[in-house]
Amino acid sequence: MNFETIMFYAFSAMIVFAGLRVITARNPVHAVLFLVLTFISCAGIWILLEAEFLAITLVLVYVGAVMVLFLFVVMMLDINLAQLRKDFWRWLPFGAALAVLMAYEMIWVLGSYETPGGNAAIKHAADYSNTKELGRLIYTDYVYPFEIAAVILLVAMVAAIALTLRRRKDAKSQVISEQVATKKADRLRIVKMQSEHKDSAANQLGEQK
Amino acid sequence: MDLMTNLMPAAAEIFLLVMVCVILIADLMIRQSGRLVTYMLVQLTLLGCSVITVGTHENGVVHAFNNMFVDDLMSDVLKLLTYLAVSMMLVYSRQYLTVRGLFSGEYMVLALFAMLGMMVMISANHFLTLYLGLELLSLSLYAMVALQRDSAVATEAAMKYFILGALASGLLLYGMSMLYGATGSLELGAVASAIQSGEADKNLLVFGLVFVVSGLAFKLGVVPFHMWVPDVYHGAPTAMTMLIGSAPKLAAFAFVVRILVEGLQPLVQHWSGMLVILAIASMGLGNITAIAQTNLKRMLAYSTIAHMGFMLLGLISGGVEGYGTSMFYAVVYVLMSLGAFGMIMLLSREGFEADTLDDFKGLNQRSPWLAFLMLLLMFSMAGVPPTVGFYAKFSVLNAVVGAGHIWLAVVAVLFSLIGAFYYLRIVKLMYFDAPESHTPIKVDSDAALLMSVNGFAVLLLGLLPNQLMSVCAVAVQQSLLLP
Numbered sequence: 001m002n003f004e005t006i007m008f009y010a011f012s013a014m015i016v017f018a019g020l021r022v023i024t025a026r027n028p029v030h031a032v033l034f035l036v037l038t039f040i041s042c043a044g045i046w047i048l049l050e051a052e053f054l055a056i057t058l059v060l061v062y063v064g065a066v067m068v069l070f071l072f073v074v075m076m077l078d079i080n081l082a083q084l085r086k087d088f089w090r091w092l093p094f095g096a097a098l099a100v101l102m103a104y105e106m107i108w109v110l111g112s113y114e115t116p117g118g119n120a121a122i123k124h125a126a127d128y129s130n131t132k133e134l135g136r137l138i139y140t141d142y143v144y145p146f147e148i149a150a151v152i153l154l155v156a157m158v159a160a161i162a163l164t165l166r167r168r169k170d171a172k173s174q175v176i177s178e179q180v181a182t183k184k185a186d187r188l189r190i191v192k193m194q195s196e197h198k199d200s201a202a203n204q205l206g207e208q209k
Numbered sequence: 210m211d212l213m214t215n216l217m218p219a220a221a222e223i224f225l226l227v228m229v230c231v232i233l234i235a236d237l238m239i240r241q242s243g244r245l246v247t248y249m250l251v252q253l254t255l256l257g258c259s260v261i262t263v264g265t266h267e268n269g270v271v272h273a274f275n276n277m278f279v280d281d282l283m284s285d286v287l288k289l290l291t292y293l294a295v296s297m298m299l300v301y302s303r304q305y306l307t308v309r310g311l312f313s314g315e316y317m318v319l320a321l322f323a324m325l326g327m328m329v330m331i332s333a334n335h336f337l338t339l340y341l342g343l344e345l346l347s348l349s350l351y352a353m354v355a356l357q358r359d360s361a362v363a364t365e366a367a368m369k370y371f372i373l374g375a376l377a378s379g380l381l382l383y384g385m386s387m388l389y390g391a392t393g394s395l396e397l398g399a400v401a402s403a404i405q406s407g408e409a410d411k412n413l414l415v416f417g418l419v420f421v422v423s424g425l426a427f428k429l430g431v432v433p434f435h436m437w438v439p440d441v442y443h444g445a446p447t448a449m450t451m452l453i454g455s456a457p458k459l460a461a462f463a464f465v466v467r468i469l470v471e472g473l474q475p476l477v478q479h480w481s482g483m484l485v486i487l488a489i490a491s492m493g494l495g496n497i498t499a500i501a502q503t504n505l506k507r508m509l510a511y512s513t514i515a516h517m518g519f520m521l522l523g524l525i526s527g528g529v530e531g532y533g534t535s536m537f538y539a540v541v542y543v544l545m546s547l548g549a550f551g552m553i554m555l556l557s558r559e560g561f562e563a564d565t566l567d568d569f570k571g572l573n574q575r576s577p578w579l580a581f582l583m584l585l586l587m588f589s590m591a592g593v594p595p596t597v598g599f600y601a602k603f604s605v606l607n608a609v610v611g612a613g614h615i616w617l618a619v620v621a622v623l624f625s626l627i628g629a630f631y632y633l634r635i636v637k638l639m640y641f642d643a644p645e646s647h648t649p650i651k652v653d654s655d656a657a658l659l660m661s662v663n664g665f666a667v668l669l670l671g672l673l674p675n676q677l678m679s680v681c682a683v684a685v686q687q688s689l690l691l692p
Contacts, residue, residue: 109416144219144274148329148341151226152348155322158233159352162315 014041028074036067053131218273218280221261228254229321236314251317255296262288276396279334283688287331287459294456295324297547302448304653305554323349327460336385336395347374354445366444373437381424387417397472404475422483429461432490435514442510451550455543462539484521491518496628506564516542523605526612529691533682534604541601548586548663555652571644580639582664589667591632597671
């Protein structure tokens, strides 16, 4: 058993453990943190497969951006755990029976399955650029799915705006064209009044004291 | 030159995407009352798409984008029908949504995005494009269901739809990854030949197949993966229900045929067994549960489940006849479903939803014409001759018997008879009961005209079904390269 195999099993064990904890953790914040651990372990496996770019992107985008946002959202939500767990024990036998049945079926199908030798991951020279190869494939062979993925992001934007934008009636905003077109007569009102004398102003001050 | 040969088969998709972006911006910039300009632009876009689809049609099967995209007769026919269904949906829903303040630019743009997703699904030749098309369609639909933000029911429906849809996508992806592991390819043709060669591991293939079929069943809404259908159909605004219940069924048909028939044909004895169970359970549960419903939208949801089960029967039979009748059934179902949901919207008015069975009581006294059209639609759904529903059911059963599954045909007929009860009950309510309200029915002239055309199409296609039937058969034959 060489070093890489040991690392592979270590990362895999971490993924399974963290994945289980995501769904069993009592505290939602802990669950999110375990999800982060799952992603980082996945990135580790990708590094072992020499997919450095994907591994770094996973950590940067998912762990660095998406999961942090997720964490904020989870912290802001007021989740009543007691409410969520109210019927847990009532439904447990039903759910457990289904889970056991599913597991049994999967073992039954795959039980006789002999792991084929498979092909070892292809090793490349040190100057081989994973990123360049990915870029070439995405913009040539896979350009059609790539564009559809872009359209899906556009749909997400449109949907997010359509679902959350509420035009508030009391919101204040500037209308630049009106501001520029304003004339003196619109804003300035000249009021004729009698002039005030100095001593009368002093009298008023004295009364206030 | 090479670029153009790649792009031409997908010209309709490209045109649609460009137009969606144009409409998105134009809707912001143009001052208009009642979104009329946007609406006309959308309808023109649909017209343009049909012209392009007809114009770029080539005989035979054309692959593009590195075999990820396929343009054949089946995809062209299904796409044209999809444009028609979306266009009809917009006509029916304009008045209904305008009085509810939902007839916005975003609504139309999302409908077009959903249609783009359907087109991608119809023309997919690769697991990746199949999945992405499905997600594009689903995401647009989730958002559309939730557009009525102040309605708790609609929000709940959107939430359920979203969560169960995500679960189904997960199942589908897991199954696809297993198939990829066994065959080493995501392209449907390569997957089929890898299985054919016998090199792929059989256990792994069947394991993946179970998940793929479960995912497909979720998206089709057949038992036991049907739980989302009644709640979503009931909770969503009727216009969105109409969109979910019409055009996507064509795309779903193409999706199932592409995966199971084109990609996994060598595993046919495995998946046809699964489809038999799904079909019988759907027809049984759909038809029996629909009897107990008092809400028409919910009833139509259970009826969808039953109809989708019936459509699977054609796929089980196989061959040109089986797949052709299945496609015919999907097309006919879309036509009937557009009419039925359209009727609910026509009878609704500001602050009132005509979606319970009681609202149809005595419709004959209030509007004999609409009652007659509804009668045609209900007869067709029940499968009463001479409407097209009868012919669709008959031809599917014919194919089932031809494939040697006589007991399956008997079961299907029995459940259809049970189903006839709740369709005919609506006819009874309309003609023999006294109306509960005497509010005059005000209908937009364009929607009323379309409803008349829709009702008569159901009758006419029933009298002269051969044209459409042969189009479906030839399309399936050419596209799937069947003898």
